[in-house]
Amino acid sequence: MDASFSSVARTIAAHLASAPSSTEEIDAAVQHLRRSAGVAVPREGFVAMPGRDHAAILAPAIAAGLDHGAADIAAALAALPTPLVWHYHYAPHPGSPPDAEDLAERIGFAELIGPRAPLTAPACRVGFTLLAPATCYPQHAHPAIELYLVISGHAQWTTPGDERIVPPGAFVLHSASKPHAMRTFAEPLLALYGWRGDIDTPAFYL
Numbered sequence: 001m002d003a004s005f006s007s008v009a010r011t012i013a014a015h016l017a018s019a020p021s022s023t024e025e026i027d028a029a030v031q032h033l034r035r036s037a038g039v040a041v042p043r044e045g046f047v048a049m050p051g052r053d054h055a056a057i058l059a060p061a062i063a064a065g066l067d068h069g070a071a072d073i074a075a076a077l078a079a080l081p082t083p084l085v086w087h088y089h090y091a092p093h094p095g096s097p098p099d100a101e102d103l104a105e106r107i108g109f110a111e112l113i114g115p116r117a118p119l120t121a122p123a124c125r126v127g128f129t130l131l132a133p134a135t136c137y138p139q140h141a142h143p144a145i146e147l148y149l150v151i152s153g154h155a156q157w158t159t160p161g162d163e164r165i166v167p168p169g170a171f172v173l174h175s176a177s178k179p180h181a182m183r184t185f186a187e188p189l190l191a192l193y194g195w196r197g198d199i200d201t202p203a204f205y206l
């Protein structure tokens with residue numbers, strides 16, 4: 001296997017090419033994400049900014065993903081010789097007391113394709129979201145349309161009027177500016193995300 005970020009993108013594109021048809025909205029988001037991953041190329045002169053070390057959360061998440069519906073993507077991540085670089089961009093959550101857990105230690109985002117990512121493709125951001133076990137990713141929103149593909153973990157996904165456990169291999173679509181939150185239990189959550197539309201306005205806590 002070509003163990004590189006490009007190989008992860010190709011694996012994502014191949015996985016999505018065989019995704020079963022769902023709703024019209026999810027199918028459109030899947031096809032956008034598939035095309036983005038399929039045309040992504042390495043960014044010339046890319047230098048990774050220092051990130052957070054989430055290896056202790058990521059390793060079991062990838063291992064669990066090898067047994068589930070997106071095992072091909074988990075395997076591509078496991079084969080990477082250069083680790084993904086994890087960041088956390090949010091300002092402190094407005095409802096959190098000063099002594100609350102530091103969410104930056106429990107939640108991370110690693111962008112694979114995007115304006116400052118190792119790979120580039122037009123009009124998209126593609127990356128991974130990682131949550132430690134027993135973590136609440138508070139309600140947030142962003143104007144971008146977002147498609148998630150769960151790689152591992154059975155987290156609770158909440159949007160106004162809907163709360164469900166989403167298994168590995170399943171998609172979750174968030175329309176523009178729709179509030180959403182996730183909560184993990186005993187397992188970490190590792191999920192692929194794809195943004196389209198307004199990809200420049202960052203997510204914010206509500």
Ligand SMILES: [Fe+2]
Pocket residue numbers: 141142146174180203
């Ligand atoms: Fe989101």
